[in-house]
Amino acid sequence: MKKQLLKISFVVFSSLQIVACTKSETMTIPVVTVSTKVVKDLIADTVLGLTSSGMPYSAGKYTFYSLENNAIVPSTDSASAKWDLAFMSTRILTNGGTSGTALGGAFIYSGLFDDLKTISADSIFKTDNAPTYAITTGSGKGWYTYDQLTSLITPLAGRVLVIRTASGKFAKLEITSYYKGGVTLPVSASDVEKLTKQRYYNFRYTYQSNGSKVF
């Protein structure tokens, strides 16, 4: 742990702060200030309508997002390192492997967002290798569950997406809701409402711009 902190202290740049240290300690402990950002209602290929036979249809397009800039990236930049994550319905791409040209990767951590203070050294980041993805798709396997009876998608509690960004830096991300306004619909909501108010990502994330694995 100490070794790791030491190593980190070399790569920490602007946000580095020195705090008081006791005489007994011979090294300075860097405390990194990172802020947690909240993203609301990021659309991810929302349903545009229903066909005459009742099938939902959408544009079939990803929404590209930069964690570094906390902003949507135009899809014309999809072949660049400008985006970190791309969202389309329940699928989330990282910018690497079969999905992109950059250094992106991810893994899913079981535990609380606030408890994840350091990405442990032995963590293995996966990269996208379609049809399998670093952020596993499928109910109960990655970040959400899908209930066939209620047709509702619920983010799994206690799951943190640990992201390696396009530029090789790190972020942690917790999805809080898949529905518009951040409120999971009641079971009794109509099928149409369940279709049209889903695919709105609400999440919070912490981006570590200094390249360290400490949040």
Added chain:
Amino acid sequence: MFKKLLILLFFIIPQCLFSQAQFVKDTLFTNGDSVVVSATRSERKLSNSTVPVTLINAQTIQQTGSIRLTDILKEQTGITMTSGFGAGVQLQGLNPDYTIILINGEPLVGRTAGVLDLNRIALGNIKKIEIVKGPSSSLYGSEAMAGVINIITDATSKIPLEASLRMGTYNTKDIILNNGLRSKSVFYQGFYNYYATDGYSIRPNSNNRITTPINRLSTSQQIKFNINDRTSILLNARLTDETIKSNITVSNGGVTINSNGNEHNTDANLNATLNYHFTPNLKTSFRSYLTNYISKQDLLTISGAPYNDLLNHLFKRIENQTDWTLRKNLNGIFGIGAVWEGVKSSRYDSDKLRKENTIQYGFTQWEWIPTNKLIIIGGIRFDKNASYASAWSPKLSMLYKLNASHKIRLSIGQGFKAPDFRQLYLDFTNAAAGNYSVFGSAQAQKVIGQLNSLGQIGGLYNNYYLLKALQPESSTGIHLSWEWTPTNKTFISTQLFRNDITNLIEVQQVGTYISGAQIFSYLNIGRAFTQGAEWEFKQNINNQLVLSGGYQYLITGDKDQIAEIKAGTVYTRNASNISTRLTMSDYIGLPNVSKHKAQLKINYSNDKGLFANFRIMYRSKWAVNNTNGNQVYDNGDDFAKSYYSLHSSMGKEFTNGIAVQIGADNINNYIDAIHLPNLAGRTYFINLKYQIKYKH
């Protein structure tokens, strides 16, 4: 049409042949000397039964206006009706799979997803219903884990002819014809019932009927021959045939598919019993039983694609039971039997091939009465199964009569539920929802092995290697009850119970296809418990008025989940959707289980044939869906709201055999279309009955 029929019946009945009807005065305490059979597989006075038995007599069924088994069960303490795949029964918090339903001691078959739809059972010819809760109650074999419900009809009914017509809300019609014949040695009872309803729509702005139009015909024929003083033969035949018009809306992945068509269910039961008394102290009975349940769904989806589903369950059983009274205070029962059963289903690999199982079993039970205050019963049953592991069911129960007004009962025992055919043989791939597959445990390894050799398997989970012959699910129960009758007008009982269930069979993912679609099978992995308390009372206020009620407190839990919660690895979400650690105080336990359930009834009846009753049922909230992102049920999940419903009925039996009854159910019009689809809004009924009784 039906009115005409009824009028016709009135005319063809030669009324003058018979004497006027005699009223049976109903006091709740007539139960005191009633005879029950379900608790010990032998006739015992209710007051001498070592396990508590709930007894519902024909009069109660009639006066509450109950026509199907569901109607009367939902008014009992500690019983909850479930919805989904018909109306099932939940005893002491355990799912419908775990309660065996018997008609005259013979089991009904034909369960969908473990649920036996109790609407199938008409009550028009029932003499009584006995309910025994807990696994320590009986020696009935598989399914008798949560309890036993035994429906008893009587060939020796004293009513030669009875006809009734009931009309109710939603164009509901129920026509009953009962006829009986008796000579010195031959007794016959015939029962015919026609039931039809239009169903109802309680979803606003929707044509989607919750209960779809149903036509149901039931008949039961029962003949008893008393050949001589020592020998009697009993023949029972029962047939229920129903057609349900289905307009099903299936939502999968947000895609809604409408299907139209019919569901057709036939339930046939045949039973022959020979009873022989060697001596007054030694008697034996041979029983043979055949039952067949056939359920067919023929639907057309909106796109014109047919959807057919077939279930054909055939069950045969022979059994011999010998009752031997060794001494005045010691008697024993010995039984052996064999079961052959087979199921054909379109959800198995082929609906042409019947999946089979055979069971051989033996049981013995001993009753010892060391003093006039104490009765002890011990018994054990062994079931040897061909398709899965065998099972022992031991039990021990005792009754201690402290004095005239206090009785203590204690029973401990084990029950089991065999893996059902679905868990063994299901071969189902849901093309409509991501092509996931579920394979029964008996052939999962073989089927997945074949798929693997075809290169279709993407990965196998550790659970795949754990697949082996399924063990029966097993439950150990302990029940303690205290019955107190301070005066001959008051009855109070308190019961404490705990059931520990192991080897629960649960669906688990065992692998994935190349495409990533999941593959599931069944494994014995779950552990759960249910425990609680029940209070019941009856109070005769005067000769005409009786107040009665009951309350059940119930807590349940999944032991593995509790261990995970205590280890801090279960998460939930707070009000702002942020993940937090789940604590035990927020843990709910098993879904669809209410912590509190209560009922209160007031009954009036006088000696002029007039009766009226008013009943209120209460059920506290219950968890229905996991909506906060963990796999356990906790306070953050989706609940059905607590509710109460009011019911009332009144009627008059005239001395000429005519009886009129009117009633209203769910008077407060409580509706929860999602969670209580079987509870219609406020409904009314009127019932006319004409009855002829023999002279004594």
